[in-house]
Structures are given as structure tokens and as C-alpha cells.
Amino acid sequence: MEFLKETKDGTLLLVYVQPKAKRNEIEGVDKWRGRLKVKIKAPPVEGKANKELVKFLSKVLGTEVKIIRGEASREKDLLVGLSAEEIKKKLKV
Numbered sequence: 001m002e003f004l005k006e007t008k009d010g011t012l013l014l015v016y017v018q019p020k021a022k023r024n025e026i027e028g029v030d031k032w033r034g035r036l037k038v039k040i041k042a043p044p045v046e047g048k049a050n051k052e053l054v055k056f057l058s059k060v061l062g063t064e065v066k067i068i069r070g071e072a073s074r075e076k077d078l079l080v081g082l083s084a085e086e087i088k089k090k091l092k093v
Helices: 048-061 084-091
Strands: 004-007 010-018 025-030 035-039 065-069 075-080
Touching: 004 084, 010 048, 010 084, 035 048, 048 065, 048 075, 048 084
Parallel strands: 010 035
Antiparallel strands: 004 010, 010 075, 025 035, 065 075
């Protein structure tokens, strides 16, 4: 899957974030961008959406998630300590 890239440190999860949504949810794969679309309730102010994104995905995946690229962008690269296969199972995509 194009939104998952395995590396020696873990798996890169490429996401597109939509802040100020009604609720936190994973909408599915945005084929045009090649990223997983994630809706987050928090506004993109003072890192609130980033914190909520990390908390939400850590809970869904059951492991630590770190933003490694795209702090100030809607397109973010996250590092997850699971294999691409495990992430796919947990996200059900």
C-alpha cells in the first residue's frame, strides 16, 4: 500500500489530516494523494491537531506514533513501531 513504507526504524505511515472535524476518525485512503485520510476534532492551532492526531492513532494502533515530517502541514509522515501488515490489520484498510 502506498501510504505505508517499511524502514529499518519502523513503518512510515503517510497521512493527510483534516482538522476541525466533527469527530476523530479514519476516513480511508485518499488515492489521489496516496495517503491515509484522518479527521481530527482539534483545530490546527499551537500544535493541538498534531497532539490529538498522535494520541488518536497511538490508541487505534496500540503503539507509539511519532510525527517525523510535516508538523505544519496537512500531509504528515508518522513513524510507527509496527510492520505494515500489522498496521493494515489494525486500521482495517
